Amino acid sequence: MTAQPLLVIDDLHKKFQALEILKGVSLSVAKGEVVSIIGSSGSGKTTLLRCVNLLEDYHRGSIRIDGTEVGYQGTGEQRRRLRESEIARHRAMTGMAFQQFNLFPHMTALQNVTLGLIKVKGLAKEEAIGIGRKWLDRVGLLERSGHYPGQLSGGQQQRVAIARAIAMSPKLMLFDEVTSALDPELVNEVLNVIRDLAKDGMTMLLVTHEMRFAYELSDRIVFMQQGAIAEDGPPAELFHRPKSERLAEFLKSSKF
Amino acid sequence: MDLGYFFSDLWISRWAILHGLGLTIVISVLAILLGTLLGIVVGLCLSYGHWSLRWLVRIYTDFLRGTPVFVLILACFYILSVIGIQLTPFQAGVFALTLFCSSHVGEILRGALQALPRGQIEAAKAIGLTFRQAFIYVLLPQALRQILPTWVNTAVEMVKASTLLSIIGVVELLLATQQIIARDYLSLQFYFFAGFLYFLLNFAIEKLGRLAEKKVIYHV
DSSP states (O other): OSSHHHHHEEEEEETTTTTTEEEEEEEEETTTTTTEEETTTTTSSSHHHHHHHTTTOOOEEEEETTTEEEEOOOOOOOOOOOOOOHHHHHTTTTTOOOOOOOOOTTTTTTHHHHHHHHSSSSSOHHHHHHHHHHHHHHHHHHGGGTTOOOGOOOHHHHHHHHHHHHHHHHHHEEESSSSTTTTTHHHHHHHHHHHHHHTOOOOEEESSSSSSHHHHHOOOOOETTTEEEEEEEEEEHHHHHHHSSHHHHHHHTTTT | OOOOHHHHHHHHHHHHHHHHHHHHHHHHHEEEEEEEHHEEEEEEEESOOOOOHHHHHHHHHHHTTOOOHHEEEEEEEIIIIHTTOOOOHHHHHHHHHHHHHHHHHHHHHHHHHHHSOHHHHHHHHHHOHHHHHHHHIIIIIHHHHHHHHHHHHHHHHHHHGGGGGGGGGOHHHHHHHHHHHHHOOOOHHHHHHHHHHHHHHHHHHHHHHHHHHHHHHHHH
């Protein structure tokens, strides 16, 4: 990858009270790159993703998206978290899909997708509906656009949630264990949607337990261990020639 | 019991009763509407306010909910006039009921808001909504649906509480009825009739509530 990085995370530290969750994480993702973060639970991978989307604060380090430092202003003593409205603007650069889908239950699939387009992007309703229908079609759910989340299967809900995020045309998509809450037979329909987006050149950062999927799809794999990046490299290298004992063990236990 | 006499007197008093009924409806509707609007603000403060604001509003709701409505009405009428705010009995009564309603709506709304999954606000933020937008479009609509059955109960309570305005001289349905009874001594018949009207009013509210519940329900 020679393109300049779209996402640059530099020396990120995060604490929950005395517990240090992230101990100086640095990671950069190039435009169009697909990077998967793997690691055992508690390794800090979900927290890292949530920091990128500014759902968590962090007490040291910086995150730059497309050249813009997000979430904070100033350094040292002057460092302060930005105001809510500025955070919201920065957040719009990234899209996020969650483990629990988190669709809005009082809105139809289409309304879920168009809410952000209308309220954040300020599009006219007709235009938003056009974009919303396009993305619902893309995830194969156009004929379900009038359904409420409660009327959809888990896999369908997650596809709507992905459409909701991607419709905002983010520069970077974040996927936080999007298949972990799904029945095994529904996992593939969601993974196919992600594969499809990757083909489009969407820059993606994924946290996943689907090792086979991560191996096939990713340009790079990052292995996290106890709040730090232990290994970082192309899938073939990490999966077939793990440098550390820990990664070898992790891969064995995750039945790759 | 001479029902013929009752009916003829009922006919003579029809305008007084209708006027009282109308006033009861106006008082109740005003108190419920204003109380609910204020209650939404109270619930918002209790759920998401700065701790100092939460603490203040907590005192407000606990104080109001722990005070008999009767006392609240007297206080709004007499105490406010002592400190120079001269309200008419109607204004003071509606004011008291509004405060009372707001504390109840605020409290049940707080419960509903806090019961919403964290993922809802996070998903709203993730698509770039500000907190204000997330509250208006995502959190509040869900919480309001949740509290609808309890809210209908509160509305019924407000209609019943409106009778208490009679003690400060608001000629709502109860006082209108008492004035008729003072003239013709048909206490049993007219009280029964007033009770029947209150029942009809609350029955209508319950029915409307059910209808609204069916309308706004979504499949969970």
